[in-house]
Amino acid sequence: MDLRIFTEPQQGADYDTLLTVAKATEDLGFDAFFRSDHYLRMGAADGLPGPTDAWITLAGLARETKRIRLGTLMTAGTFRLPGVLAIQVAQVDRMSGGRIELGLGAGWFEEEHKAYGIPFPKEKFGRLEEQLAIVTGLWETEVGKTFSYEGEFYRLTDSPALPKPAQAKVPVLIGGHGASRTPRLAARYADEFNIPFGSIEESERQFGRVRAAAQAAGRAADDLVYSNALVVCVGKNDAEVARRAAAIGREVEELKANGLAGTPAEVVDKIGRYGAIGSSRIYLQVLDLADLDHLELISAQVQSQLG
Known part of the structure; x- marks a missing residue:
């Protein structure tokens, strides 16, 4: 079971805080450091000192870490044009020496779009599908050839499809709870399928849908993480x-029901139950980024027992 650290900087974190957590992630033996892609706080947090951009953050971390993989859960498709995103991710992948992963979602938080003047289109899922086709198509185009795309929302003409990532294949993550369109999209484009904040029962059902969609698309279900x-x-x-x-700001019983909370033994047991239904990677959403002792405890007494 891989354990990855997942942060929500819009709740209040500057780059130096994120760098400290990323370095602890690396030093303590975790597999990866991921962050959300939001520009506005949620809930009661004050959000100070203000938002940080996901891909600018990851570019900095790419130069200041050596081993851990880096990525987003999930980059909002509403924030960036797909051609620009393909360039950004490829560049950061090269800056990291090939350690980047791209989680890409449709975007959903309308308030942050209003706050920063970002268009919030009604049809987001169709745009996401075209974005995935374009980003992966640009990366897959052979050097010296061009890429063109004619869609309902995006059109590219004779793109040189450069730069290329350092990796031959940047892993693409797709996630969500949608019963039909999401599994189909994952079957076509994803290297990994992620369920955010889902129970063991919900996860088992959704994994089953994605596995069935992969097989229907002529792909082995175990091709995906x-x-x-x-x-x-x-x-x-x-x-x-x-x-x-x-x-x-959470209740212990609620966290135990909906997350990974309790003593190390309790958490190891629950992770094992997720593993039993097919999950091989857990993104640990760490909400108190100042509590590095928390990460040390998880490393020493949870991660060490998972093998």
Whole structure:
């Protein structure tokens, strides 16, 4: 089971904070550092000192880390034109020496679009499908050849399809709970399918849909990695769990029901249950980025037991 650290910087984190967490992620043996792609806080957080851009952040981290993989859960398709996104991700992949992964979603948080003057189209899923076709098509085009695309939302004419990523294939992540269109899109474009904040039962159903869609598309279901993203709150004892839950404004029982919360033994047991239904990678949503002791505990007493 791979454990990855997943952050939500829009809730309040500057680049230096994210760099500190990314370096701890690397030093403590986690597989990857991922971040959300949002420009506006959610809930009661003050959001100070303000948002950071996902791909500018990852470009900086690409130069200041050496081993961990880096990526987004999920880049909002509404924020960037697909041709520009393909250039950005390819460049950051080269800056990292080939450690980048692209999670791409349709975009959903209308308020952040209003706050920063970003168009929020009604038809987002169709745009996402074209974006995936364009980004992957640009990367797959042989050097010296051009790429053209004629869609309902985007048109590219004789693109040189440069630069190329350092990796021969940048892993593409698609996720969500949609019952039909999402599995079909994952079957066509994804290297990994991720379920955000889903129960074991929900995850098992959705993994089954994606596996069936892959097979219907003539693809082996096991070609994809299946993963979950879950909030994490671990403590050596009940008092420490309660303290960490209070620090992020959550209730312990709610976290235990909907995330990975409790003592290391409790969390290892629940991760094992996700593994039993096909998940091989967990994105640990860490909400208190100042609590590096939390990461050390997870590394020493959770990750060490997973093999």
